[in-house]
Amino acid sequence: MATGSDKFPTMHPVKGFQLGTASAGIKTAGRQDLVLLEMAEGSTVAGVFTQNRFCAAPVIVAKRHLQAMVPRYMLINTGNANAGTGEQGVADALKCCRGVADAVNAEPKQILPFSTGVIGEPLPVDRLLSAIPSAIDNLSEQGWAEAAKGILTTDTRPKGASLKFDVNDTQVTITGISKGSGMIKPNMATMLGFIATDAAVNDELLHRAVRLATEKSFNRITVDSDTSTNDSVMLVATGTSGVEIDENTFEQFLAQLTEVFSALAQAIIRDGEGANKFVSVVVESALDTQEALDIAYTIAESPLVKTALTASDPNWGRILAAIGRSGVEDLDVSKVQLSLNSVLIAENGGRAASYTEAQGQKAMQPEDIEIRVALNRGQATETVWTTDLSYEYVRINAEYRT
Amino acid sequence: MATGSDKFPTMHPVKGFQLGTASAGIKTAGRQDLVLLEMAEGSTVAGVFTQNRFCAAPVIVAKRHLQAMVPRYMLINTGNANAGTGEQGVADALKCCRGVADAVNAEPKQILPFSTGVIGEPLPVDRLLSAIPSAIDNLSEQGWAEAAKGILTTDTRPKGASLKFDVNDTQVTITGISKGSGMIKPNMATMLGFIATDAAVNDELLHRAVRLATEKSFNRITVDSDTSTNDSVMLVATGTSGVEIDENTFEQFLAQLTEVFSALAQAIIRDGEGANKFVSVVVESALDTQEALDIAYTIAESPLVKTALTASDPNWGRILAAIGRSGVEDLDVSKVQLSLNSVLIAENGGRAASYTEAQGQKAMQPEDIEIRVALNRGQATETVWTTDLSYEYVRINAEYRT
Numbered sequence: 001m002a003t004g005s006d007k008f009p010t011m012h013p014v015k016g017f018q019l020g021t022a023s024a025g026i027k028t029a030g031r032q033d034l035v036l037l038e039m040a041e042g043s044t045v046a047g048v049f050t051q052n053r054f055c056a057a058p059v060i061v062a063k064r065h066l067q068a069m070v071p072r073y074m075l076i077n078t079g080n081a082n083a084g085t086g087e088q089g090v091a092d093a094l095k096c097c098r099g100v101a102d103a104v105n106a107e108p109k110q111i112l113p114f115s116t117g118v119i120g121e122p123l124p125v126d127r128l129l130s131a132i133p134s135a136i137d138n139l140s141e142q143g144w145a146e147a148a149k150g151i152l153t154t155d156t157r158p159k160g161a162s163l164k165f166d167v168n169d170t171q172v173t174i175t176g177i178s179k180g181s182g183m184i185k186p187n188m189a190t191m192l193g194f195i196a197t198d199a200a201v202n203d204e205l206l207h208r209a210v211r212l213a214t215e216k217s218f219n220r221i222t223v224d225s226d227t228s229t230n231d232s233v234m235l236v237a238t239g240t241s242g243v244e245i246d247e248n249t250f251e252q253f254l255a256q257l258t259e260v261f262s263a264l265a266q267a268i269i270r271d272g273e274g275a276n277k278f279v280s281v282v283v284e285s286a287l288d289t290q291e292a293l294d295i296a297y298t299i300a301e302s303p304l305v306k307t308a309l310t311a312s313d314p315n316w317g318r319i320l321a322a323i324g325r326s327g328v329e330d331l332d333v334s335k336v337q338l339s340l341n342s343v344l345i346a347e348n349g350g351r352a353a354s355y356t357e358a359q360g361q362k363a364m365q366p367e368d369i370e371i372r373v374a375l376n377r378g379q380a381t382e383t384v385w386t387t388d389l390s391y392e393y394v395r396i397n398a399e400y401r402t
Numbered sequence: 403m404a405t406g407s408d409k410f411p412t413m414h415p416v417k418g419f420q421l422g423t424a425s426a427g428i429k430t431a432g433r434q435d436l437v438l439l440e441m442a443e444g445s446t447v448a449g450v451f452t453q454n455r456f457c458a459a460p461v462i463v464a465k466r467h468l469q470a471m472v473p474r475y476m477l478i479n480t481g482n483a484n485a486g487t488g489e490q491g492v493a494d495a496l497k498c499c500r501g502v503a504d505a506v507n508a509e510p511k512q513i514l515p516f517s518t519g520v521i522g523e524p525l526p527v528d529r530l531l532s533a534i535p536s537a538i539d540n541l542s543e544q545g546w547a548e549a550a551k552g553i554l555t556t557d558t559r560p561k562g563a564s565l566k567f568d569v570n571d572t573q574v575t576i577t578g579i580s581k582g583s584g585m586i587k588p589n590m591a592t593m594l595g596f597i598a599t600d601a602a603v604n605d606e607l608l609h610r611a612v613r614l615a616t617e618k619s620f621n622r623i624t625v626d627s628d629t630s631t632n633d634s635v636m637l638v639a640t641g642t643s644g645v646e647i648d649e650n651t652f653e654q655f656l657a658q659l660t661e662v663f664s665a666l667a668q669a670i671i672r673d674g675e676g677a678n679k680f681v682s683v684v685v686e687s688a689l690d691t692q693e694a695l696d697i698a699y700t701i702a703e704s705p706l707v708k709t710a711l712t713a714s715d716p717n718w719g720r721i722l723a724a725i726g727r728s729g730v731e732d733l734d735v736s737k738v739q740l741s742l743n744s745v746l747i748a749e750n751g752g753r754a755a756s757y758t759e760a761q762g763q764k765a766m767q768p769e770d771i772e773i774r775v776a777l778n779r780g781q782a783t784e785t786v787w788t789t790d791l792s793y794e795y796v797r798i799n800a801e802y803r804t
Binding site for chain 2: 316389
């Protein structure tokens, strides 16, 4: 199950950024499960990584390498997360970096490794190494669609976003891919996202951009409240458009970048495990960002709210109960207003006088649902995106790995 | 579904504490859905209530009445929570108190109201009022088993606990009932619990006892992380045994009381919605209680851990991932040890050298599962009880109310 359109968008190539996909047979024979990304000399690279303390071996290595040198290649495998693998996992990730470095005549520290898949199994390093030459042969600026498929796990569809815009009359491109469907509550980053632009962006601005755009996109989604061990988002600026982003054009660039990030983040939610609904939880007129997020996440992660969503049941009492337990101090419940797809459901601590059950039933029918909560005590507004909790979610996660 | 034995225990009567059950037809015609509890003059009463900001109307009224006078009666209905009902809900709860007061010649403030069931529907006050005389007629010290049934909602079995012990050679009895199956993550109290003792306990000691016993029992369970709007636990001491609890005998009394509270709390988890497993999450050698609880609850509430439990799958990577995202500062993951039903699964940041998949499969087969996490950095140990997340949980909560 998944929500929304499964049409894959047109992916505008980014000059100086090549993608090559190959089959390493990591979990399934014949599956395209290895992706190599090459960045032209002179590119800048910035990333954000999972905050999970049990972060995976490739995350440890990628963070170290990113600090040591400007990377030239990123190697991504699916089918095995190389997480919960201790010291051996780190050694295995380094072997893969060395494999790429030897083949392209680079330093191992110029290679960043990424893995996704089952946790706790040793990485089949030899299989990865033997597929690297084929990934190198396939490197192409046209390789986005293949790469988008090559990084999937329980996802049911590839996820991409791409746009062009003008900066001072010169065209700039931003194109990216992501994957993720379960174990989704990114904290600083989502499962995997790779985004490239042909703008020139210096290190400081690129880091600021990836942090700010992630904050409003990948850090605003949750499928099941489980932050992964492998989350990483990488942003590459090749500079090949000839446009240099500076303080004057940064806001324009950030707005476009956030649009691409949001499209990729929302695509993960539309393809959330067992998803029948795409749910936006909007908390407005809050005192500050933190309390808006606390309430939005408490609603978005409530199993009772999520099972009501799967049944298209306007069971608004469960939403009030979630608001009430979200830990916000001194909340005046008599001021809270709740609406579902623009139908006012509750106010003054109870059901709205104008509300009828028939209205609620109708409001819950669409695939896209907006839960809007007005606290009427401040100026902050935040939005979090989530899915329902279905039989299918339980089936996928009870059967996966067994 | 439910776990463990469904045998209802022998309930020792508590002299001076009577229970009467009647049928008000609140949600289902003919169902015994109204329970009246009478406390002898001279009893002391202490309670703890939900911390949910959207607390239900009866909770608001019960807290007010408890401060105003020593209560003589408690009135409990199932089928309607009288929550999310605003000012009308409070007025309705007061009408029910007045109904009891008029019939027994007491003050309305001597009556405490409790409700459980669907949120957001107006309370059918007339039906409650018309059943009160029948509940009064049925008042009896033998009424525990009927009352245990009369307070259930989605529960599949009644829950009771009862014991006798000697204080300075005189016998004291503690007997109690509880209900709850979903929307279970009590905060200061669980859905509903009513416990009586024939010891004499003064107000100060009784409040201390209910708070301490709740902290180690009802405040250590979670089915779905959803704190209810109606949680209440009430403890009554009738004093009819002639034994007075003082500072010298308080620890002995508290230990016995905690045993009854724990039995009632664990009975709720064994009857958790869709439960196939009874899971104890033990976090030991933590720096302090808070970090032990943070990790225990993150594991106990992880949908991925809970779906692995329903499949009896030793998917320990999900448990490590939950530990890693639990927000504990400076956790050294290389020191963490994880075992399932005494089988050491992970240490040194990865799979234990001694571990085999066959061991893990075998460890996960029993209905009762212990997940034990040693942090090896302090002295604190805490235990939280929970269930798996099954298809049946989704079915119950998608279909309930629709």
